[in-house]
Amino acid sequence: MKKLLLFALVIASQSFYAQTSVVKKPEYVILVNNEISTMAQVEKYGAEGYVKSMNKGVSEKERDELAKKFGDKIGDREFIFKIELYTEQEKLENDKKAKVQAIQFKKIAEPKNEFILNVEDKAKDFTLKLIDGKEVKLSDLKGKVVLVNFWATWCAPCLMELYDIPAKIITPNKDKDFVFLAISIGEKEAVVQKKVEKLRKDGIDFNFGLDPNSKIWNEYAKGSIPKSFIIDKEGVIKFESMGNTPNNLENMAAEIEKLLAK
Template sequence: MSKKLIGLTLVAVLIGVAIAGVVKDNIEKTTEFDNIALGSDVDFLATEQGLAKGEMAPDFELTTLDGKRVKLSDYKGKKVILNFWATWCPPCRAEMPHMQAYYEEQAASDNVEILAVNLTKEDHGLEKIKTFKEEYGLSFPIPMDEKGEIGSLYQAVTIPTSYILDTQGRVQTKFVGPMDQATIENIISTMD
């Protein structure tokens, strides 16, 4: 009987150690996310996925929801918020009114363009995207990533994901999760 008790105790200790490790890892990730979500001075560039700070953003050409061809390189000389989103994404829905308000109120004076790349391959059809645009009154360009190549290139696995590019097209920040207007203003104000 004592061997069973020792064995059960050993198993319980090992399970406890495993749970403690998982909890510690989750606490670290949650704290990191909270710092990012609150717009703290944390460098929110992902080190494991996506482009690193200072890298040139890969150029691409897509057709917008309005049928116009846009190239990322056409925006050289402007700061660019390159946002990846889909209509079914609740955080994207929460973010869009803030992006639109910033675009209307400050983008021009801050020399900023917003390119909200819709992950069309993962979305629910063109009509849903058009309805979404109308519902939120979006006036910035919405390039359509119909094949999913640009989202993959920028490793936009979790959405919304936004890359903030400087006037030369270099990555300054990667932000994963929804941004509010104050966060956008804070990020843009820290750029040259």
């Protein structure tokens, strides 16, 4: 059930960017036992205890096979969710096991803090190589509000967030003292470049940054992505977020507006 909740949440002025085109946002495709389904149906299966496994993303080969079967309904492989259901016999056995586990587990695990730097901490300085070959140093951006967003090409929630950032963050702050740094972590430049070409065709036109060895990432956070940090004009972290959750970008936009007004 916890996984199902997380799944539902997922289904939700500088030269560093040059966003002018209309964004063509992709849609998630949900496959239940290899047949296209809906989120409403998945929620029903989840409530009844039939969800056996959920996997986000498929291989390129598997995506191509699905496209042969379903045609244009199948988009990029990162946005495909595969869900497997229990058979009736498996469900009975799993229900018994779940009752035993419920008795055994009496303590609720404390949520893990995946942030190394926190609100009111001084942002760690870094030099970021941009995908066009230029470099930018964070400390050189003093006097500007900076949004640092950590993402990866394989991360569907990251990509969905990137599709929403132009309208909600970049366009409202164009020609203001604001800089957006989208930093890909742990991936080779060629891999990022290939994904960026696809994003630009869809209207996502940022000058992406590269952190192939996760050096910058390891100074700021750990665990899951996307993660974002808003840094004020004095280089202090004022806001941080994890995941692409409802109202997340709206909250970021409000914080940026507040900091720019100072």
